[in-house]
Each structure stands twice: as C-alpha cells, then as structure tokens.
Amino acid sequence: MKSVEVKNLVVNYGLIKAVKGISFSFKAGEITSLIGSNGAGKTTTLKALSALLPHMGDVLIEAGSTSENISRLDAPGRLRKKIALCPEGRGIFPNLTVTENLMLGAYLNQDKTKISQLIEQQFEMFSRLAERRNQLAGTLSGGEQQMLAIGRALMSEPKMLMLDEPSLGLAPIIIEQIFQKFVDLKNKGLGLLIVEQNASLALEVSEKAYVLETGNITLEGKGIDLLNDKRVIECYLN
C-alpha cells in the first residue's frame, strides 16, 4: 500500500453537512496532518474513513499501479485493509489490564504466537506500558492511556494509522514524547494521518498538511510551509 486517496468525501448529520466534499491523500512513510478549529469536521472525517459514520465519496487504496475502492466496506473490512483508527478520547477498556487491552487490538488475528510477538513489540516501543502490563488500564495516567491506545491500534498491524487528537489533555512533555514515537513509526514505513488542535507541533512533524474549515479544505501544503503561512499563524498558531 503506497497511499490512501480520498475523493469528494461528504458526511452529513441529518440535514447538517459536516464535511462538504473534501479530497486529500496520505502516504505510507509520511505524516499527514489535518488541522482546524472546533467543529471543522476533523473527527467526522476520520470516523467516516474508518466507516464509523456513513459517507459519500470514494476512499481508494493506491498500491503502485492498482487502486482499490474501499468506500463500500464496513469498519472491520477497512481494518482488514490495514487502515486503523485510534479514536478520540482514547477509548481504552478501563476494567481490563494493559495486556488484555492490547490483545483486543488483535481481535481479527487468530494466530496466538503472532499476537504475543506483537504485544512484545508494543512493550518495546512503550516501555512504560511494559512496567504496567498487569495493571488495570483505568488506573494509568493520561499519557500512558494514550500510549496504550496507540499500541492497541498498532496491534492490528496497520499500514495506515489514523489518530484522533492524540495530544488531548496531555502534558506538553508527554505530547513531545508521543510525537517522537510518531516520527519513529513513520521512519519504519507506516503512514500516519493525525488530526490535531495543537497545530504547531503537528505541522512541525508533518510532510503534508491540510487545513479544514467548516467542512472544506481551505489550505494545503508542506507542513513547514504552512507553519510559516501568514493565514495559518493568524488563525491557529497564536
């Protein structure tokens, strides 16, 4: 899988148009970020891409010369196509242990040895989780819970990972640690699509970025370029 191409994505909540026909793409081995203020349709876009919401428009997986339309698939189907979502507000299961939460991430995988290998991989990456592997997930700190949620999303061995507000409610130092992990993941060849309110940090690490405003993409470009763009500075970076 080289990239995911989204064409004319439209999502409605009843009569309200939340996303009004946006087109964008994100690539493997790159970080793409989607920034915008509250109510711009960022979360809605991610939910639609993982089929949690019904939508119109096409979602195409590009792999070299072939492309496959997955816009008719349901949520498990899209996960099988290796596109995973780490939902907003983390969504971990508080009454299960860290290891159990990770195991749930491999829900579609039947191979037990593979699952334990994957769990070890996550523990390697997030050593804090390894220390707390038998602790109930609800007792973790916010940052650890976010790490757990990311680790859990990675348990399905995605090629593309979509993250909804990974910095929400975290201390700045933890946010930097987590974004460092994103860069590591990118260097391993994973494609990341990050939705963020914390625009400056997101733009710093992104190869490509889109600005979403009330359901439309108003600006796109390289992360660094947007970081120095007057309009972006005025609206999002002050």
Added chain:
Amino acid sequence: MKKYIIFLACVVALGSALNYFTNSYIQAIFISFIVNAIMALSLNFITGLADQFSLGHAGLMAIGAYTSAVINKEVMSDQWYFIPVGVLIAAIVAAFAGYLISLPSFRLKGDYLAIVTLGMSEIVRVVLLNWDHVGGPRGYNAIAKFPEFYLSFGFGVFLLALTFMVMYRLKFSWFGRNLWAINEDDIAAEVMGLNVPQTKRRAFVISSFFAGLGGGFYAHHLGYISPGSFSFLISVQILIAAVLGGLGSLSGSILAAFILTFLPEALRSLPTGVDIRMIIFPILLILMMIVRPQGIMGRKELSFDALMGKFRK
C-alpha cells in the same frame, strides 16, 4: 453431572411440594414467576450485557403469546400436548419479528433506542387491539392449558432452565465478550474490528427468541390473553426485574423476578385495613436503588459451586 442431578432432584422436590402442600393460588404465582424470570433474562441479555436499552419486550411477548395461542387452536386441534411445539414456533416467530424490528431501530442507541422499541411494542399492541380475528379488545379466549400442575410446572422449569443455560453459556462465550466490549465502549470495539451493528442485531434476535418463548408459555398458563396484558407497564416491570437483579447478572434476574412476583402477593395478605402494599412495594424498590444501585447481584453470577463451598464450611 452431579450438580445436574442435584438440580433435578430439587426441581422434583419443589414440584411435589407445590403440588401436594399448596393451593392453586400459590401454584399459579409460581408459574407467573417462571414467566417473569424468562422475560427478565431475555431483557437482561440485550440491556444488561450489550447495554442496548429496550422498552419493547412486552410487544415481543405479545407476538409470542398470540402466535402460540392461535397456532394451538387453529392448527393443532386445541390439544394441550401440542403446547411445546406451539411455544417453540412462537419463539421463532418472535425472533423473526425481533430481527425486523432491529433493522431500523439498531441504528440508534441509548434513550432513542428505548423510545423506538417502545413504539414498536405499542404498534404490536394496537394491531392486536384492532385485529378482530384474534378477538380484538375482547382478547383471545379458551387457550389450551396443561391439565395438571406438575406438567405446567415441569414445562416451565424446563423453559427457564433452557433460557438460563443458553444465556449463561453465551455470556461467557466469545459472543458474550463481544457484547461486553460494546457495553464498555462501542467505538473502541468497532475500530478494533468488531462488527458492532451485526453483533447488536444478533443479540436482539436471541433476546426476542426467549421473549417469544416466555410469551407463549404465558398464554398457555393463563388460558386468556388480551392486548391489555402486554401494555407498556409490562415492559417496565420486566425492566425493573432486570435492573433490580443487576444488569448483566443472569442469576440476579431470576432472583429479582422471584422477589417481584412473590413480594406483592405476600404484602397483599397484610392484615391492615387499607391496601398498604402499594406504598410498601415502591418504597422497597426505591430503597434498594439507593442502597445498592448496581442491583442485587451487580454483574456477578450466583455460583452453584461457591454456594456448595459455603455449605461445607
């Protein structure tokens, strides 16, 4: 194996005791308890395990009751020994009705789902009220009954045990754990690859099946049903039993159904001039919810082995 034999012995002992030492009044209450327990289990499966709030179980019960009654009278020549067949068909019809109901309504959740299921059950009731062939508001009369108490008791206990065993096995199966995941966080469950809409629908169909089973047995227990027997209040009573017992606890539902069936009857015989049970009973329920909001059993199950362990000490 040993515990099944003990269980069977207890059932036989209870049945004979009820048959020889009590009058038909207490026997009838006991059968009502079985019906209530089946209905509470059925609702607990969808509301307790999967956290999908349904207020329409009286409608499913009505579908089961009318199907069973009509089939027995018109197809099976009004014979009591065909009752089990009719009840089984009633359950299948109710399961199918549940499937149809689930198609539009399970796009919603929470309070909205409760309102839609409530609407569905009212539709069923109003259709029955205006359907002259099944008696309309007069109700459906002279339905075949079991000629002896122990037959009725045996069949009832069998249905209750069947319902409990199936749900208990499902609760601790792969499917039951999927329901728990939906209960805890449906978005997280879905992004991990669980087909949430399909799982919810399946759970509702299973729940409807047993609601139909309970309804069918109810019709043959009373011998008379009318649309009024399946009003909104019945749905609420079923819900009270499920919540009182503990949402997610199957044995709790049976316990609560027992309390909710026998307590009003026990209070009826209090030697006060006024009908004080209408005050005592709600107060008990309110106190219960203040003292123990998670219900009698919470999410836990009454374990036979643990109980035996306590006896040995």
